[in-house]
Amino acid sequence: NAGVMQNPRHLVRRRGQEARLRCSPMKGHSHVYWYRQLPEEGLKFMVYLQKENIIDESGMPKERFSAEFPKEGPSILRIQQVVRGDSAAYFCASSPTSGGARNEQFFGPGTRLTVL
Amino acid sequence: AQSVTQLGSHVSVSEGALVLLRCNYSSSVPPYLFWYVQYPNQGLQLLLKYTSAATLVKGINGFEAEFKKSETSFHLTKPSAHMSDAAEYFCAVSANTGNQFYFGTGTSLTVIP
Numbered sequence: 195n196a197g198v199m200q201n202p203r204h205l206v207r208r209r210g211q212e213a214r215l216r217c218s219p220m221k222g223h224s225h226v227y228w229y230r231q232l233p234e235e236g237l238k239f240m241v242y243l244q245k246e247n248i249i250d251e252s253g254m255p256k257e258r259f260s261a262e263f264p265k266e267g268p269s270i271l272r273i274q275q276v277v278r279g280d281s282a283a284y285f286c287a288s289s290p291t292s293g294g295a296r297n298e299q300f301f302g303p304g305t306r307l308t309v310l
Numbered sequence: 311a312q313s314v315t316q317l318g319s320h321v322s323v324s325e326g327a328l329v330l331l332r333c334n335y336s337s338s339v340p341p342y343l344f345w346y347v348q349y350p351n352q353g354l355q356l357l358l359k360y361t362s363a364a365t366l367v368k369g370i371n372g373f374e375a376e377f378k379k380s381e382t383s384f385h386l387t388k389p390s391a392h393m394s395d396a397a398e399y400f401c402a403v404s405a406n407t408g409n410q411f412y413f414g415t416g417t418s419l420t421v422i423p
Contacts, residue, residue, distance in 0.1 A: 198353070225411065236378040236400055236413035237354075250410060285353060289409070298344060299411060 196221065198288050198302035199268075206308045213280070214271040215305045219288030226269045226300060229262060250256060250266040276309045283307075312337045313405045324422045329388040329418045333375075336382065341403045343384040345375055348398040349356035349378070359383060371395070373391075378415035396421045 199218040214224050219226050224245055229237040242250040243263040254261065258276075263269040273280055283306045287299035317332040335341055342361050346354040365377040369393075384401060392399045398413025399417050402411040 200353075225409065229411075229413075236415040239410040239412070242409055253410070266393075287354075287411075293362075298356050298359055301346070301355070303353040306351075 196219055198300050200286050200302035200305050202305060203303060204306050204308070206310065207276050208310050209277055210275050213276050213307055215271040215273075215286075215307070217269040217271070217286030217288075217302060219269070220300055223288035223290055223300070225289045226263050226288075228269075228271050229285045231285060233282075237285060240271075246285050249304045256262065273307075276307075278309050281293070281307055281309045304307075312341065312405050312412045313362070314401050314403050314412055314414035316401055316417050317398075318417055319349055319415065320418045320420070322420040323391045326390050329373075329386070329391045329395065330417065331386040331399050331401075331419065333384045333386065333414060334382055335384060335401075335403045336420055337405055339405045341405055343375075344402045344404070345369065345373070345384075345386050345400060346414075347399045348400065350397075354400065361367060382421065384392060391419075391421045394423050395419060 201216050221277040226243045228240040231237045239253040241254050241261045258274045260272045283304045285304045286302045289299045313336045315334045343361045345357040347356050347357050358367045359371050360367050360377045373388045375384050375415045377384050398416045400416045401414045404411050
């Protein structure tokens with residue numbers, strides 16, 4: 195049973211370009227979460243999605259960031275017009291359908307974004 | 311609202327010594343608590359979780375944690391440190407009011423041979 199898959203593992207962009215980060219949850223998981231980890235800091239929640247729905251985006255910056263989890267295919271975190279401050283590790287996690295907040299979240303290996 | 315405080319961003323122990331990593335939480339509702347470990351350039355791996363069953367929780371790799379409601383703590387321990395335990399450890403809390411996890415800032419564990 196494959197774990198949470200993220201690609202690319204490393205992404206380099208110049209200021210003003212777009213970054214697209216992909217996440218495929220574990221088989222049977224319909225909940226996806228995106229977190230950002232800045233250097234020397236813990237993970238900060240960004241967004242929680244279920245298939246075709248954004249459930250909680252309270253941690254997403256209001257501009258330039260968007261996320262989707264379509265009916266088919268991976269979840270995408272999109273950052274438009276990247277700036278140096280967007281450089282971070284972005285982690286995706288997934289959890290099973292039932293159980294709610296007591297469920298552990300399974301984390302992918304992360305995408306390390308570097309903005310030049 | 312939920313939050314987590316991890317005291318000590320860096321902890322060093324000798325190989326074979328006791329490991330104690332501290333975690334205190336704040337939650338307005340009964341919490342679910344988790345400890346994750348992160349090795350360099352990797353994702354997070356679950357060590358153990360507390361979901362309101364037994365207050366002493368045993369996890370993988372010989373780690374355990376005790377939920378103490380009166381102290382709002384969930385400290386992680388291991389009787390004897392091994393070199394392979396060197397990593398970053400994160401405590402996290404979630405609650406029925408939402409599915410997001412709130413993470414502490416992490417504790418970097420160094421094991422000295």
